[in-house]
Amino acid sequence: MSIVFGPVPSRRLGYSLGIDLLPPDHKLCTLDCIYCQVGCTYAKSLKRGLPVPTAEVNRAIDENLPKNGIDVVSFSGSGEPTLHRDLGQFIDRVKNRCRTPVVVITNATLIDRPDVRHDLAKADIVVPSLDAATQTMFEKLDRPHAGLRVDRIIDGLEEFRREYPGKIFLEIMLVKGYNDDPAELMALRRAMDRLRPDKIHLNTVVRPPAEEYAQALSPAELERIAQMFGPAASVAGPPPTANRSPDDDDLETRVLEMIRRRSVTLEDITKSLGLHKIVATKIVEKLIAEKNIKRVVHGGVIYFREFY
Ligand code: SF4
Numbered sequence: 001m002s003i004v005f006g007p008v009p010s011r012r013l014g015y016s017l018g019i020d021l022l023p024p025d026h027k028l029c030t031l032d033c034i035y036c037q038v039g040c041t042y043a044k045s046l047k048r049g050l051p052v053p054t055a056e057v058n059r060a061i062d063e064n065l066p067k068n069g070i071d072v073v074s075f076s077g078s079g080e081p082t083l084h085r086d087l088g089q090f091i092d093r094v095k096n097r098c099r100t101p102v103v104v105i106t107n108a109t110l111i112d113r114p115d116v117r118h119d120l121a122k123a124d125i126v127v128p129s130l131d132a133a134t135q136t137m138f139e140k141l142d143r144p145h146a147g148l149r150v151d152r153i154i155d156g157l158e159e160f161r162r163e164y165p166g167k168i169f170l171e172i173m174l175v176k177g178y179n180d181d182p183a184e185l186m187a188l189r190r191a192m193d194r195l196r197p198d199k200i201h202l203n204t205v206v207r208p209p210a211e212e213y214a215q216a217l218s219p220a221e222l223e224r225i226a227q228m229f230g231p232a233a234s235v236a237g238p239p240p241t242a243n244r245s246p247d248d249d250d251l252e253t254r255v256l257e258m259i260r261r262r263s264v265t266l267e268d269i270t271k272s273l274g275l276h277k278i279v280a281t282k283i284v285e286k287l288i289a290e291k292n293i294k295r296v297v298h299g300g301v302i303y304f305r306e307f308y
Contacts, residue, residue, distance in 0.1 A: 003052060003060035005077070005257055007070045008272050011236045012127070012169060012201055013103060017070045019061070019094075020077025020261070021084035023051045028079040030109040032143040033131070035175055035214040037207040037262045038078050044145040046110065048085040057090055066098035072125070073098070076105035078261060083110075088119035095122070103127060109148050112156030121164050128157060129171040130195075132179050133187035141178045157195050170197035171236075174204050174225065176215040189228055200233040202226055208263045208298040208305060216299060251275065255283050259293050263303040 007015040022028045028051050032041035065073065073094050075081040081104060084090075094102050101124040108128035110116040120126050130153070132138040138150040161168060172188060174180055179188070192200060202225060204216040217225075222235045254273055258264050264272075269280045284304055287293045294307045 002257065003057055004064040005261060006272070007067075008258065009268070010072075010074070012171075013074065013125075014071030015069065016072050016074045016076075016103070017064065017067055017100075018077055018261075019057070019073065019075050019090065021052055021057060021075060021081050021087065021090070022077055022079035028083055029107070030080050030083070030145050030148060031107055032210070033173070034141060034143065034178075034211040035173055035205045035209040037209065040210045041079075041143075045083060046145050046147050048083055048110070048115070050086070051079075051084055054086045054089070057084075057086070058093060061090065061093050061097065065094060066100070070100055072101050072103045074103040074105055075123075076103075080107050080109065082106050082116050082119065085115075088122050091119070091122040101125060107142075108153055108157055109144065110156075111160055112152045117156070117160050117163060120160065121166070123166060125167045125169060126160075126164070127169045127171055127201075129173065130154070130157065130188070130191065131173050131175075132184060133191040134184060137179055137181075137184050137187075141175060154191050154194065161195055161197075167199075168195075168197040169199040169201060170195065171201045171203060174202060174217050174222065176204075176217050178214075180217055180221065180225065185225060185228060192229055192232075197232060200229050201236050202229070202233060203236045206299070208296050208303050251279070252283050252286065255280070256287060256292055259287075259304050260306050263296060263298075263305040265301060265303055269304075 003020055005018045007017045010016045027038050027041050028045060029041045030044055030046055032044060081087055091102050103125040104120055104123045105127045131141050132150060135150050138144060202222050204222060205214050226233045226235050255269055266280055270277050291307050293304045296303045296305050
């Protein structure tokens with residue numbers, strides 16, 4: 001997998017050129033969320049290190065930026081980006097090369113650390129997630145590294161809100177039978193009152209999750225919960241549409257790259273790469289025949305995911 005990927009359509013951010021700071025061969029994260037679309041985390045870590053060599057990331061940034069037709073550059077991907085200790089330096093590098101807003105999508109588990117807050121503060125928008133405000137639910141839903149306490153994460157987020165002048169779009173992933181319980185929602189609501197994010201995005205399980213039992217809430221349930229969180233809250237909408245021409249790159253490789261990062265629908269592929277449906281269908285059929293990818297049905301929708 002390449003370090004820079006996309007652009008991919010994002011429901012929150014428009015067209016996003018992604019930078020993945022995590023290793024290509026295994027998922028590295030502080031959590032093992034039951035709904036994770038990347039799959040299970042087999043080795044959780046809290047150590048900030050160099051999961052991808054800094055020189056490789058710098059080279060990828062220099063080769064890909066600036067770039068036209070994107071709304072944001074986002075540090076995201078197949079794990080937790082704050083686990084790379086040079087995150088702050090990479091944000092500086094992107095900002096020196098283009099004026100496109102920089103976003104970091106983080107699970108916020110290390111935000112009680114001053115060095116992590118210092119790095120995140122360089123971004124224009126930070127998208128932290130917080131799925132639970134009680135330790136019991138945090139452990140059930142996000143299956144954290146044993147060293148993590150949700151009260152410390154909330155304290156860290158509050159500190160970051162005080163220090164950071166940029167935008168915070170906080171994301172809550174709601175899973176049926178887990179954090180949709182009234183007491184859990186009330187605890188989250190109290191946390192939001194402390195954290196004062198600019199926006200609160202409510203999501204549910206849309207793509208195939210790490211655990212099949214992680215189920216989605218209905219649109220009506222999501223709307224009802226959004227009311228509880230006040231005017232800053234909204235339910236995440238569909239990704240943007242676009243009429244784009246495909247680049248000259250090898251399309252098959254680009255489709256495979258997309259699918260390796262997360263399960264995607266045919267529509268995701270056509271919109272993201274600007275392909276006609278017939279062309280995209282031919283490519284996925286070929287990748288299925290070669291056993292590179294497979295079809296998975298989730299919530300009545302067909303997704304394509306890596307064959308493993
Ligand atoms: S959903 Fe995000 S935070 Fe949770 S395990 Fe997957 S990559 Fe980590």
